[in-house]
Amino acid sequence: MSNANNNEEAQLHAALADDVVAMDETNSVGHANEIVARQFDAYAAIDQGLVEGMNRVGKLFEQEEYFIPELLLSSDAMYAALDVLKPHIRRADGDHKPKVVFGVVEGDTHDIGKNLVKIMADSSGYEVIDLGRDVPPQKFVDEAVAVGASCIAISTLMTTTMDAMAEVVTILQKLNLREKFKVIVGGGPISPAFAEKIGADGYAPSAPTAVKLLNKLLAPPASA
């Protein structure tokens, strides 16, 4: 490939990252289509364009420049472009991504926090299995076993449902499965002390830090 081409490809990566940060779904899809039309590497575009963009969004979120609406709109722009690029990925080793089972505990239907963590984990190269909201403790365990997950990530916004998180850990212990899975917890009322108290492996206060926690607990994935 010529230098000119390299340069154009890099510009498209930068544009994709900017589109994600700018929450611009139309442009992100346009630039993704251009990547495909020019036969540039789709995987590189995801990694250096979309993931880079979401990383910047994550930083803006941590710095309290972006909030939930912005994060959601950026992730829409990311996913829309991802849909265009994914079928063109020329890689075969995508099967080894660590799997993480996500859900909001039974009794709680607030799933925004969980969705944010899911988005950030997804864009950081984890395979996410989303159980949705109002998930019974047993289902976390059953699904994690069924898909061969590395980690169970549990969320709640309500103090009233925190006990159900402990229940997941208890079930794992009873079934002698505790060592098979990392368990991480998060959500408004959760604290590191609570995570420790129920025997979880970790707690994260925000979506970007949840991904850092996953990276710490699990072997970091190759990439998206």
Place this chain on the structure above:
Amino acid sequence: MPYTQQERLLRALSKQNVDRPPVICTGGMMNAAIVDVMRRSGFTLPAAHTDSGLMAGLAAAVREATGFENFGVPFCMTTEAELLGSDVDLGTLECEPKIAREKFPTVSAVEFRDPRRLIRDGRAAVIVSAARRLAAAHPGVPVIGSLTGPVSTAASVVDPLTFYKELRRAPDAAHKFLAHVTALLKEFCTALLADGGATAIAVGDPSATGEILGPAMFEQFAARYLNELAAHVHALGAPFILHICGDLKRVKHLAAAIHCDALSTDAMINLPALKREFPHLTTMGNVSTFALEWGPVPKLATIARNLVRDGVDIISPACGLSTATCLANIRAVTDAVKEGAA
């Protein structure tokens, strides 16, 4: 003569001197209908969500057992969304009601109906009737009608992820919808105060935190409609208690500027410091519900005494209580606050 519980609360809410702060639990998202109380009293959820006699009975049993100095109804934060069409799962004895399915996919799909008609039926009527029973049977005890705030109600009627995005993408439609939600809440307040004889209105808006919305949207979409609601309650001659969840951080000044008669916050907020920064505030809170669940009793008594010592105006839990909270832990708080007057 000592103040009645109602006098003490009303005085605290209007910045008059009191012998000691009231210790209350508003109901709604911050209700104290714990399993322990339900088992002892026989007034149980979910039945009490839909029967005004049971609801009043449970509210009275909660007050009696916990020592909180008010009645608080209802015991959930789904009534408003249900009135606007969402499907609600009323839960179990241990598990509070939740939204099973939001009614509309987007704000532009919302069908607007007459709020005055909506609040006549269903659980709104049950709650108003429960308030009326409590007010009639227990003069001198404040009855607090607890409502879910505009943004939280809206995010329970329209798919919340879409709703948050539309605050940015379709602000005009979002405003129109929030105005509609607020109109319903106003009617609900009117019914609770005028027909139900409630003493005060408390509003919790957990989906409208600064952490979720950021300062600009908090001001445009949360504060604006909370102020509308507050003005309505004030026009009816009642006090307006506001609970803001989360770490206030960048919306602290905006939250402090909302026209409420008491501002209740999460446990992470240092209320004395908040009051030093905004001296006009009447502060309320903020006993950690984590501590309330896990105890031990001496720690809770200390937390309550410290809040009183530090000049917090009304003592109250900082968030929704776990239904597994044990009574002794709650009593440690209410007893410690009351002993201050002795």
